[in-house]
Amino acid sequence: MGRSVIERNHLEVLRAVEAGGSLTAAAERLHLTQSALSHSIRKLEQQLGTPLWLREGRQLQLTQAGKYLLALANRLLPQFEHAELQIDQFARGQAGTLRIGMECHPCYQWLLKVVGPYLGHWPTVDVDVKQKFQFGGIGALFGHDIDLLVTPDPLHRPGLVFEPVFDYEQVLVVHSGHRLAHNDWISAQDLEPEILITYPVAVERLDVYTHLLLPANIRPVRHKTIETTDIMLQMVAAGRGVTALPRWLVQEYQQRMSIVPVQLGETGIGKQIFLGCRERDRNVDYLSAFMKLATEVRRDDIALDAGLTN
Amino acid sequence: MGRSVIERNHLEVLRAVEAGGSLTAAAERLHLTQSALSHSIRKLEQQLGTPLWLREGRQLQLTQAGKYLLALANRLLPQFEHAELQIDQFARGQAGTLRIGMECHPCYQWLLKVVGPYLGHWPTVDVDVKQKFQFGGIGALFGHDIDLLVTPDPLHRPGLVFEPVFDYEQVLVVHSGHRLAHNDWISAQDLEPEILITYPVAVERLDVYTHLLLPANIRPVRHKTIETTDIMLQMVAAGRGVTALPRWLVQEYQQRMSIVPVQLGETGIGKQIFLGCRERDRNVDYLSAFMKLATEVRRDDIALDAGLTN
DNA sequence: GCCTAACGTGAATAGAATTCATGGATATGT
DNA sequence: ACATATCCATGAATTCTATTCACGTTAGGC
Numbered sequence: 001m002g003r004s005v006i007e008r009n010h011l012e013v014l015r016a017v018e019a020g021g022s023l024t025a026a027a028e029r030l031h032l033t034q035s036a037l038s039h040s041i042r043k044l045e046q047q048l049g050t051p052l053w054l055r056e057g058r059q060l061q062l063t064q065a066g067k068y069l070l071a072l073a074n075r076l077l078p079q080f081e082h083a084e085l086q087i088d089q090f091a092r093g094q095a096g097t098l099r100i101g102m103e104c105h106p107c108y109q110w111l112l113k114v115v116g117p118y119l120g121h122w123p124t125v126d127v128d129v130k131q132k133f134q135f136g137g138i139g140a141l142f143g144h145d146i147d148l149l150v151t152p153d154p155l156h157r158p159g160l161v162f163e164p165v166f167d168y169e170q171v172l173v174v175h176s177g178h179r180l181a182h183n184d185w186i187s188a189q190d191l192e193p194e195i196l197i198t199y200p201v202a203v204e205r206l207d208v209y210t211h212l213l214l215p216a217n218i219r220p221v222r223h224k225t226i227e228t229t230d231i232m233l234q235m236v237a238a239g240r241g242v243t244a245l246p247r248w249l250v251q252e253y254q255q256r257m258s259i260v261p262v263q264l265g266e267t268g269i270g271k272q273i274f275l276g277c278r279e280r281d282r283n284v285d286y287l288s289a290f291m292k293l294a295t296e297v298r299r300d301d302i303a304l305d306a307g308l309t310n
Numbered sequence: 311m312g313r314s315v316i317e318r319n320h321l322e323v324l325r326a327v328e329a330g331g332s333l334t335a336a337a338e339r340l341h342l343t344q345s346a347l348s349h350s351i352r353k354l355e356q357q358l359g360t361p362l363w364l365r366e367g368r369q370l371q372l373t374q375a376g377k378y379l380l381a382l383a384n385r386l387l388p389q390f391e392h393a394e395l396q397i398d399q400f401a402r403g404q405a406g407t408l409r410i411g412m413e414c415h416p417c418y419q420w421l422l423k424v425v426g427p428y429l430g431h432w433p434t435v436d437v438d439v440k441q442k443f444q445f446g447g448i449g450a451l452f453g454h455d456i457d458l459l460v461t462p463d464p465l466h467r468p469g470l471v472f473e474p475v476f477d478y479e480q481v482l483v484v485h486s487g488h489r490l491a492h493n494d495w496i497s498a499q500d501l502e503p504e505i506l507i508t509y510p511v512a513v514e515r516l517d518v519y520t521h522l523l524l525p526a527n528i529r530p531v532r533h534k535t536i537e538t539t540d541i542m543l544q545m546v547a548a549g550r551g552v553t554a555l556p557r558w559l560v561q562e563y564q565q566r567m568s569i570v571p572v573q574l575g576e577t578g579i580g581k582q583i584f585l586g587c588r589e590r591d592r593n594v595d596y597l598s599a600f601m602k603l604a605t606e607v608r609r610d611d612i613a614l615d616a617g618l619t620n
Numbered sequence: 621g622c623c624t625a626a627c628g629t630g631a632a633t634a635g636a637a638t639t640c641a642t643g644g645a646t647a648t649g650t
Numbered sequence: 651a652c653a654t655a656t657c658c659a660t661g662a663a664t665t666c667t668a669t670t671c672a673c674g675t676t677a678g679g680c
Contacts, residue, residue: 006390006397008317024657036638038659043637048394049401058646058657065400071590072393075454076386080316083382084358087316090375091360135452135469135589142445142452144385155465159445279445280381333627346669348628353668367677368626 005047008080011073013037013044014052017060018070079144089126095286097126101146103137103153105199106229106246107273110166111150114297118290125286141278147287154274162276165294168246170207170269171261175239178260185263188216195241197232200225208244211269233257246271315357318390321383323350324362327370328380389454399436405596407436411456413447413463415509416539416559417583420476421460424607428600435596451588457597463515464584472586475604478556480517480579481571485549488570495573498526505551507542510535518554521579543567556581 016026023041027034045051052066062070086096102108108129115127133140137149141160154162172186180190191213203209213219224241226232232243237257250261275294281287326336333351337344355361362376372380396406412418418439425437443450447459451470464472482496490500501523513519523529534551536542542553547567560571585604591597 004318004322004390004394006394007319008314012314022657032637033639034658035640035660039639040637042659048397050397055658060658063400065397068396068400068406069393072389076389079382079386080314083379084314084316086378087358087360087375090373090378091358133468136467138448138467139452139469142449157446157448158443159449332625334625342668343670344627345629345671349670350668352628365627369677370627 005044006069006072008077009040010044011069011077013040014066014070014073015077017053018062023060075143082144093124094126095122095124097128098148098287098290099128099130099146101133101137101140101149102129102131103149103151104273105201106249107150107152109229109249109252110246110273110297114290114294117297118293121293122286122289137276141276147277147281148290149276151274151276152271154276159279160276161279161282162274163291163295164272165275165291166297167270167272168248170211170244170264170271171247171250172208172242172264173233173236173245173250173259173261174242175237176258176260178239178242180242180262181260183262185266185268186212187265188212188218191220191242192218194220195222195224196220197224197226197235197241197243199232200227206244207269207271208264212265233259315354316379316382318387319350320354321379321387323347323354324376324380324383325387327363328372332368333370385453392454403434404436405432405434407438408458408597408600409438409440409456410458410460411443411447411450412439412441413443413459413461414583415511416556417460417462419539419559419562420556420583420607424600424604427607428603431603432596432599447586451586457587457591458600459586461584461586462581464586469589470586471589471592472584473601473605474582475585475601476607477580477582478558480521480554480574480581481557481560482518482552482574483543483546483555483560483569483571484552485547486568486570488549488552490552490572491570493572495576495578496522497575498522498528501530501552502528504530505532505534506530507534507536507545507551507553509542510537516554517579517581518574522575543569 012030013026016029017023017037020026020029023037024034027037030037041052048065050065051063052069053060054063089096100111102111108131111129115129119125119127130140130146133145135143137146137151138155138157138160140146141149151162154164156162172180172191174180180186180194183190191208196208198206198208203214222241224235226235229245229249232245233253234257235241236243237259244264247261250259253259254261275291277287277291322340323336326339327333327347330336330339333347334344337347340347351362358375360375361373362379363370364373399406410421412421418441421439425439429435429437440450440456443455445453447456447461448465448470450456451459464474466472482490482501484491490496490504493500501518506518508516508518513524532551534545536545539555539559542555543563544567545551546553547569554574555571557571560569563569564571585601587597587601
C-alpha cells in the first residue's frame with residue numbers, strides 16, 4: 001500500500017530551491033519562513049527514505065533522487081498551472097484556451113487569417129500562439145504544451161491526427177529589377193552568385209536547400225538569416241539579396257514592394273501545410289471547429305490567388 | 311498571484327469517484343469517510359469557482375471542468391506513482407528501473423539476449439518491458455511511460471534520439487517439405503494461394519504487405535493472426551501456413567523444428583532495428599550503457615549468422 | 621408511504637504545517 | 651584572526667486544515 005508521499009507542494013519546493021539557490025531564498029519565493037521549508041523538506045526526505053540534497057557546508061547539492069524529482073517538477077508543475085488557468089476560464093463561462101504551435105515561419109501570416117474569423121465565431125475561446133518548443137512540435141503536442149500544431153511535416157502516429165489545410169508553392173523572391181526576375185524558373189546554378197536570406201532555422205528545414213541546392217551540391221555565395229518576414233522582404237526589395245517564401249505571401253507584399261516571385265526548379269516546389277492535434281481532443285468542439293475553419297480559409301486563398309494571377 | 315489550488319490529492323479524488331461511481335464508494339477506496347470527501351470537494355469547487363460535478367438526484371455527473379481535471383488526473387497520477395517507485399529504488403541503493411517499450415514483435419527474442427548480459431553488468435538496475443501503448447511508442451517516450459523504445463520505425467525529432475542497433479533480413483518461413491521451400495526467392499504471386507500467419511497488428515506494419523503484397527495488389531487466400539512466435543512457428547512446422555520473420559530468428563528455431571527460411575522478393579527485405587530514448591536521458595549512465603551493449607550484441611549476432619551460414 | 625442509499629452540513633477533534641526563538645556551522649571582509 | 655553576516659537545523663508553541671461524528675436532507679425502489 002504505497003501511500004502518496006510526493007505532493008505538488010514538494011515539487012514546488014524543489015523548483016523554488018533550484019531557482020533561488022538556497023533554502024532561505026526559496027522560502028521567500030514561497031512566502032514561507034526558512035524554518036517551515038526546513039521542516040517540510042526533512043519530513044519529505046524521511047518519508048522517501050533518501051536525502052534530496054547533500055549539505056555541503058552551507059551549500060545544497062542535489063542528489064540523484066533530488067535531480068529526478070526536479071525533472072518531475074519541471075515536467076508536471078506547468079501542467080498543474082495551465083489546468084488552473086483553464087478551469088478558471090471555464091468558471092468564467094469561457095470555453096478555454098486554444099494553444100497553437102507553429103513549426104513553419106511564414107505560416108504565421110496565414111494563421112492570422114484563420115484566427116480573426118475564428119475569434120469571431122468563438123467569442124468564448126482564447127487563442128495563444130507558441131513558436132519555440134523544447135522538444136519539437138510533436139513533443140509539445142504529446143506533452144500538452146500545445147493543443148494544435150501547424151507544420152509542413154506531419155507525422156501519422158497513434159495518438160495524433162493530422163489534416164492537410166492548404167497547398168502552396170514555395171518561390172524565390174527577387175527585386176523586380178533583378179537579373180533573374182523574368183526567368184521562367186530558377187536552377188541551383190542561378191542561385192550560386194546570390195546572397196540568400198532565410199529564417200534562422202536548420203538547413204534541413206529550408207526547402208530551397210533540400211529541394212534545390214543540396215541535391216545539386218551547390219551553395220550560394222552568402223547565406224544570411226533574418227528573423228522576421230517584413231525585414232527579409234525589405235532587404236530583398238532593396239536588392240540586398242534573395243529569399244524563398246510561399247507564393248501567396250509574396251503576392252500580398254508585391255502590392256507595396258517592388259518584388260517578384262519566380263518558380264524554383266523546373267517543376268516548382270510544392271508544399272503542404274498540416275494541422276495536427278491529439279486524437280483524444282478530436283471531439284473537443286472548439287478545437288475541431290478551428291480545423292474546419294482552417295480548411296475553409298484555404299478555399300478563400302485559392303480564390304484569392306486566382307483573382308490575383310488573372 | 312494564483313496560489314496553487316489543485317493538489318495531487320484532488321486528482322486522486324477525481325479518479326476515485328470515477329472508479330467508484332459514487333462519493334461513498336470513492337471514500338471507501340481512499341480510506342476516508344464520505345463526509346471528509348464531501349467537505350474536501352466542496353472546498354475545491356469553491357476555490358476553483360466552478361462545480362466539478364452536477365448533482366442529479368443521487369447521481370454525480372462530471373461537468374466540463376470535471377472532465378478536464380479527470381483527464382489531468384489520468385495523465386499525471388501515473389507519473390507521481392512511478393516517481394515514488396523510482397525514488398524508492400534510489401533509496402535502496404538501486405539505480406532505478408529501465409522501462410523498455412517494444413514496437414516490433416520478434417524483437418522480443420533479440421531483446422532477451424541483451425537484457426541477460428545487461429542485468430549482469432548492472433545489478434542495481436531493474437528492467438521492465440512493455441508492449442502495448444495507448445499513444446504509440448513515440449507517445450510513450452514523450453509521455454514518460456517508457457525510457458527506451460525498440461522499433462523498426464525511428465523518428466528523428468528534437469527531443470528524441472535514435473540509434474540503429476542491428477540489421478536483419480525479413481524472410482518467409484515455410485515447412486521444410488513446402489512447395490516453396492527450395493525457391494531462390496518468393497514473389498507476391500507465390501504467396502497468393504498460401505495461408506499467411508502474422509502477429510495481430512495493422513497491415514501497414516507488416517513488411518510482407520508493405521514491401522511485397524500491397525505493391526503487387528495481391529492478397530493471400532487466407533490471413534490468420536497469432537500472438538506468440540512459438541505457436542506461429544508450430545503452425546508453420548505443421549504445414550498449416552507460412553509466416554514472415556527475421557532470418558536470425560528462424561535460424562534459431564530451425565534446429566528443433568522442420569522449417570526453412572526463404573528470401574522475400576527478388577532483392578530480399580532488409581530491415582533495421584533502432585533503439586530510441588529521450589535526448590535528456592542520454593547521459594543517464596545505465597541507459598546509455600544499455601544502448602552500447604545493444605550494439606555490441608548485434609556484432610555477436612552477425613558472428614553467429616556467419617557461423618550458421620558457413 | 622416507508623425504507624434505503626446516497627450526499628450535505630456544522631461542530632468537535634485530531635493532526636499537520638507553520639512560526640518563533642535559538643544555536644551551530646561556514647563563508648566573507650577587515 | 652576575529653568579527654560578522656549568511657545559511658541551515660531544531661524543538662516547542664501555535665495556528666491552520668483535514669477529518670470525523672452525528673445528524674439532516676433528498677431521491678428512488680418496493
